[in-house]
Amino acid sequence: MKYSKWTLASVAALALAGCNAASVSDLASAPAALEPVTLMPAPDVDPSELQVLFWTDEQRETRFREMEKWFAGHEVPAATSTNPLVKGKPLPASIAREIRDTMTKTNAAGVMVWHKGKVRFEDYGLDFGPDQRWTSFSVAKSFTSTLLGAAIADGFIGSLEDPVTQYIPELEGSAYDGVTVKQLATMTSGVAWDENYGDPNSDVAKMNLFVLEYGQDAVVEQMKRLERAAEPGTVFSYKTGETNLIGVLVENAIGQSLAEYSQTKIIEPAGFENGMFWMVDPRNGNIGGCCLSLSLADYTRMGVFVLNDGKDAEGNSVVPEGWFAEAGGQQVDFDSGGFGYGYQWWTYPGGNFGAQGIFGQSITLVPSADLVLTVVSNWPAATSNEFRSAWGAVASKIAATGS
Numbered sequence: 001m002k003y004s005k006w007t008l009a010s011v012a013a014l015a016l017a018g019c020n021a022a023s024v025s026d027l028a029s030a031p032a033a034l035e036p037v038t039l040m041p042a043p044d045v046d047p048s049e050l051q052v053l054f055w056t057d058e059q060r061e062t063r064f065r066e067m068e069k070w071f072a073g074h075e076v077p078a079a080t081s082t083n084p085l086v087k088g089k090p091l092p093a094s095i096a097r098e099i100r101d102t103m104t105k106t107n108a109a110g111v112m113v114w115h116k117g118k119v120r121f122e123d124y125g126l127d128f129g130p131d132q133r134w135t136s137f138s139v140a141k142s143f144t145s146t147l148l149g150a151a152i153a154d155g156f157i158g159s160l161e162d163p164v165t166q167y168i169p170e171l172e173g174s175a176y177d178g179v180t181v182k183q184l185a186t187m188t189s190g191v192a193w194d195e196n197y198g199d200p201n202s203d204v205a206k207m208n209l210f211v212l213e214y215g216q217d218a219v220v221e222q223m224k225r226l227e228r229a230a231e232p233g234t235v236f237s238y239k240t241g242e243t244n245l246i247g248v249l250v251e252n253a254i255g256q257s258l259a260e261y262s263q264t265k266i267i268e269p270a271g272f273e274n275g276m277f278w279m280v281d282p283r284n285g286n287i288g289g290c291c292l293s294l295s296l297a298d299y300t301r302m303g304v305f306v307l308n309d310g311k312d313a314e315g316n317s318v319v320p321e322g323w324f325a326e327a328g329g330q331q332v333d334f335d336s337g338g339f340g341y342g343y344q345w346w347t348y349p350g351g352n353f354g355a356q357g358i359f360g361q362s363i364t365l366v367p368s369a370d371l372v373l374t375v376v377s378n379w380p381a382a383t384s385n386e387f388r389s390a391w392g393a394v395a396s397k398i399a400a401t402g403s
Contacts, residue, residue: 040277103125136361
């Protein structure tokens with residue numbers, strides 16, 4: 001069978017975060033007052049160039065800020081009214097020095113500190129600047145979680161207690177029978193999955209084979225073959241393919257792409273200034289668990305939006321009341337001093353939570369200090385507990401300062 005560069009590009013991207021699989025209706029038209037969301041076709045790129053995990057350090061530094069030149073996706077315009085992010089009193093010099101030292105140590109491209117209503121620090125590296133966008137990797141999961149909440153608030157999804165098969169009926173008769181939307185959101189479905197990227201026989205590695213064989217039906221075809229490993233709701237297990245099922249579920253429920261829904265549910269109410277690029281899978285739906293690109297300031301605006309309970313400028317919330325207290329709350333306790341998992345958000349000690357992506361992307365929220373710490377990076381490796389801890393320590397020191 002012959003595959004287009006579009007499909008091959010999607011396969012390369014989905015190696016990082018899986019793909020959506022169920023069919024959705026044609027993209028609905030954006031509201032008349034807004035510019036339309038557009039589908040950007042796959043660039044004419046040699047597929048061998050698209051293995052993101054194997055890009056060199058130099059390639060990552062360039063390509064992380066221009067993913068639309070390498071992959072197909074949706075281009076979402078900026079909000080009609082921008083949240084201005086007012087500049088405030090600079091952080092104490094000692095903390096600013098520590099931030100810059102940590103930027104150098106962790107190869108950060110940009111750091112912004114929003115504290116008590118004002119931007120108190122902003123700096124860039126790696127030839128990245130305020131008008132450019134940087135990829136998110138799994139930070140996108142927390143955006144998809146927010147759209148799940150919006151779909152519940154809008155009545156497209158009845159409840160987190162609804163069965164997954166109500167929205168993805170192709171999974172009926174599989175290990176997903178009896179699994180709820182909440183269990184999918186907290187990665188506690190109990191369905192067996194191997195996330196080992198180093199093993200060519202792992203489930204995550206086999207996603208590419210399913211994409212090539214089944215195209216737009218790949219995820220459902222793969223996921224419905226999985227076995228039950230534990231009772232639903234009893235065991236946490238990080239599953240790339242499952243995270244993307246949330247994207248499938250939401251898109252099936254709302255009849256739009258995640259990108260288009262985000263225009264009215266995140267970008268407009270949060271006041272994004274530079275628009276968004278969100279990669280697509282072979283069916284032209286968005287990849288729920290990965291690969292949207294934003295400016296550093298717009299990642300920060302997302303954090304501010306979450307701290308403000310998902311409210312727009314008029315005080316109307318796009319999510320159910322108390323959503324972010326639940327979504328950023330410790331739905332799963334890792335028994336490690338406050339670390340855990342919510343609805344596609346990681347939870348930290350002290351009631352803090354955040355979004356994380358490989359190679360050093362993060363939005364860290366400290367509600368008690370009215371703090372958002374945003375970092376985009378090009379780590380030398382996909383993951384680093386040392387680097388994560390370093391930024392956690394920075395966040396704690398900022399939270400302890402005065403306004």
